[in-house]
Amino acid sequence: MILEISKNLPKTFAQKMETKMPNKSYDTIIIGGGPAGISASLYIARAGKSVLLFAKDNGALEKAEKVDNFFGQSEPISGNALIKKGREHAVRLGVFILETEVVAISEEDNVFTVNGSYTAKSVVIATGKSRSKPNIKGLSEFEGKGVSFCAICDGAFFKNKTVIVIGEGEYAKSEAKYLSAISAKIITLSSKEIAEIYGDKRVRGIKLKDGSDITADGIFIAEGSASALNFADKLGIETKDGNIVTDKNGRTGIDGLYACGDCTGGLLQIAKAVGEGAVVGELIVDSVKLKVNVSA
Numbered sequence: 001m002i003l004e005i006s007k008n009l010p011k012t013f014a015q016k017m018e019t020k021m022p023n024k025s026y027d028t029i030i031i032g033g034g035p036a037g038i039s040a041s042l043y044i045a046r047a048g049k050s051v052l053l054f055a056k057d058n059g060a061l062e063k064a065e066k067v068d069n070f071f072g073q074s075e076p077i078s079g080n081a082l083i084k085k086g087r088e089h090a091v092r093l094g095v096f097i098l099e100t101e102v103v104a105i106s107e108e109d110n111v112f113t114v115n116g117s118y119t120a121k122s123v124v125i126a127t128g129k130s131r132s133k134p135n136i137k138g139l140s141e142f143e144g145k146g147v148s149f150c151a152i153c154d155g156a157f158f159k160n161k162t163v164i165v166i167g168e169g170e171y172a173k174s175e176a177k178y179l180s181a182i183s184a185k186i187i188t189l190s191s192k193e194i195a196e197i198y199g200d201k202r203v204r205g206i207k208l209k210d211g212s213d214i215t216a217d218g219i220f221i222a223e224g225s226a227s228a229l230n231f232a233d234k235l236g237i238e239t240k241d242g243n244i245v246t247d248k249n250g251r252t253g254i255d256g257l258y259a260c261g262d263c264t265g266g267l268l269q270i271a272k273a274v275g276e277g278a279v280v281g282e283l284i285v286d287s288v289k290l291k292v293n294v295s296a
């Protein structure tokens, strides 16, 4: 099986932390350097197994201005700072991190080959969920300053305020429903109606293409929910509603291939991603022990 994705290659967080070149062969390769992938890597590395982790960027948390609901963080922390701490932890335990996009995976006789060069007995897909971003003037400028991509994460910052949900599908409806219990007023619009998001230091509202103006304190982007399911589709593992289907321990339909975190759906939160990563990590450690015992 061969998988090809895009070829947009590295800028490097990991290389700053690298002291040597990666080996070619590992016990486990993890694709994804977010909470799920990092968490899995900690368990596997602490059991003395070799782990190579690929991360093309900081994932969903790159846009998180403040995280205030994760265990052990007594003060709000930015998503990027949390990821940095997680990766430093993994590196300390011996995980090798490459900030490189994975563009190809192949599998033959229970050995996986990644990007044509690196082999492993098991692979963990922890690539998160790609959230689609409409092309609206001002959107990028106000990301983290009133523009959010996650109601369950940021809704509480807009208690009794006016918010706009941008999107037309089921995802937008569920975001609006969630916000309806928190915010004073929710307006739902299609991105096609919007000319511009405006503000000063923070969002103040939007201008519509018909010339009218709506003031708002926050804007939630909930368009589509295109997920990066290329791996699953091409490898032939089951997906449902844009998520990779696994059993309760993160196993996919292919022996040695696991998935955890946002890419398996459910609650899109750090705690769930970290928990699933731990389960997958521990399962991989147990599987290796089992194979050793059986062959001994």
Ligand SMILES: Cc1cc2nc3c(=O)[nH]c(=O)nc-3n(C[C@H](O)[C@H](O)[C@H](O)COP(=O)(O)OP(=O)(O)OC[C@H]3O[C@@H](n4cnc5c(N)ncnc54)[C@H](O)[C@@H]3O)c2cc1C
Binding pocket: 005, 031, 032, 033, 034, 035, 036, 037, 054, 055, 056, 057, 058, 059, 060, 061, 063, 064, 065, 066, 067, 068, 069, 070, 100, 101, 102, 103, 126, 127, 128, 129, 148, 149, 150, 153, 154, 228, 260, 261, 262, 263, 267, 268, 269, 270, 271, 273
């Ligand atoms: C704006 C925002 C704010 C949020 N705030 C909170 C919050 O306050 N609290 C909370 O609990 N949750 C919050 N979340 C949700 C949280 O970020 C996610 O649930 C969590 O990050 C999921 O972890 P993950 O490891 O599954 O995926 P991600 O964190 O998205 O990580 C995916 C990883 O996979 C990598 N990757 C993807 N494709 C490839 C590839 N082809 N090759 C190599 N690497 C690849 C990415 O670079 C990244 O490292 C927020 C999300 C957003 C968008």
